[in-house]
Amino acid sequence: MNTSLNTLIFLNFRRLELTLKHLISPMDFTIEETNDLLALAERIKDNPDKYAHVCDGKKIATLFYEPSTRTRLSFETAMINLGGQVIGFSSAQSSSAAKGESVADTIRVISCFADICAMRHPKEGAPTVASQFSDIPVINAGDGGHNHPTQTLTDLLTIKLLKGDLNNLTIGLCGDLKFGRTVHSLINAMVRYSNTRFVLISPNELRIPDYLRKEVLDANNIDYLETDELEKNMPDLDILYMTRVQRERFFNEEDYVRLKDSFILDEKKMQYARDDMFVLHPLPRVNEISVSVDKDPRAVYFKQVQYGVYARMALIMKLLDIKEP
Ligand code: NCD
Numbered sequence: 001m002n003t004s005l006n007t008l009i010f011l012n013f014r015r016l017e018l019t020l021k022h023l024i025s026p027m028d029f030t031i032e033e034t035n036d037l038l039a040l041a042e043r044i045k046d047n048p049d050k051y052a053h054v055c056d057g058k059k060i061a062t063l064f065y066e067p068s069t070r071t072r073l074s075f076e077t078a079m080i081n082l083g084g085q086v087i088g089f090s091s092a093q094s095s096s097a098a099k100g101e102s103v104a105d106t107i108r109v110i111s112c113f114a115d116i117c118a119m120r121h122p123k124e125g126a127p128t129v130a131s132q133f134s135d136i137p138v139i140n141a142g143d144g145g146h147n148h149p150t151q152t153l154t155d156l157l158t159i160k161l162l163k164g165d166l167n168n169l170t171i172g173l174c175g176d177l178k179f180g181r182t183v184h185s186l187i188n189a190m191v192r193y194s195n196t197r198f199v200l201i202s203p204n205e206l207r208i209p210d211y212l213r214k215e216v217l218d219a220n221n222i223d224y225l226e227t228d229e230l231e232k233n234m235p236d237l238d239i240l241y242m243t244r245v246q247r248e249r250f251f252n253e254e255d256y257v258r259l260k261d262s263f264i265l266d267e268k269k270m271q272y273a274r275d276d277m278f279v280l281h282p283l284p285r286v287n288e289i290s291v292s293v294d295k296d297p298r299a300v301y302f303k304q305v306q307y308g309v310y311a312r313m314a315l316i317m318k319l320l321d322i323k324e325p
Helices: 003-019 031-046 070-081 103-113 126-133 149-163 181-190 210-218 231-236 253-259 291-295 301-319
Strands: 059-064 085-089 116-121 138-143 170-174 197-201 223-227 239-242 278-280
Touching (some): 031 301, 070 116, 070 138, 070 149, 103 116, 103 126, 149 239, 149 278, 149 301, 170 181, 197 231
Parallel strands (some): 197 223, 239 278
């Protein structure tokens, strides 16, 4: 092969490498990029028709090796709302993973079919592996107990729209802080805003992992309290982020049964909260929020689902490098 052809191939390869962007962890975007993306999501929310054809002819593949209702359908709705189309599978059993195919091979195949993909996998790091073998942007739609960056974009957009600002907030995170990937990603994202304070409410056995305490909270000098008391801390909170106990990540059912109802938010506990405090939940809810709380105007978890579609529409546009119409 002559040298100039070699150089051309090399340059093209570099171009592909440099321009291909993935979202694996919330830290993959700078705070400026995150804020720009949230601003785009807000513009989409205010004028969805303007964006109805920006992805005409594009396809998203949703590769879900773990159960999902919201996240997969939210991605698919987001792409359809942008004018694009959807392919994918919703369980490992219905994909060639059941025959033993590796994530690396699957993503090489999917790269021939789709323009972008969202992957959920029970193994931490699987979307990272996929991104290393992919010719298309890979979005982590949840990897084991590790990260869930698009839920975080949803959460940030919800907080921004309801509180007006992402700075100076006291955020209560309640429930399974050990295995809850949405909690881990939200902590990583929120420490970048000014004057964030966390109240980490969980049973002792379900406290946040050590690496988060040391490498994220302590390393950034974040003000936080670890406690097993919800009621007492309610009056301090701007946001209460409830989570379910992650049954599928427990080693034994006995521990799950003992811990599953550690915290139940009900109308009585809501009386201790401020009028401008909002309750978020990534859903699905099991028992941790009594259904009687749903009618409280401060309960915004279903609104949060709707905002998730706008956040994912903005994300798809960004990763596909689609210009604002
Ligand atoms: C969360 C998840 O999958 O981590 N769900 C979601 O994507 N909205 C939370 C959970 O399953 O508890």
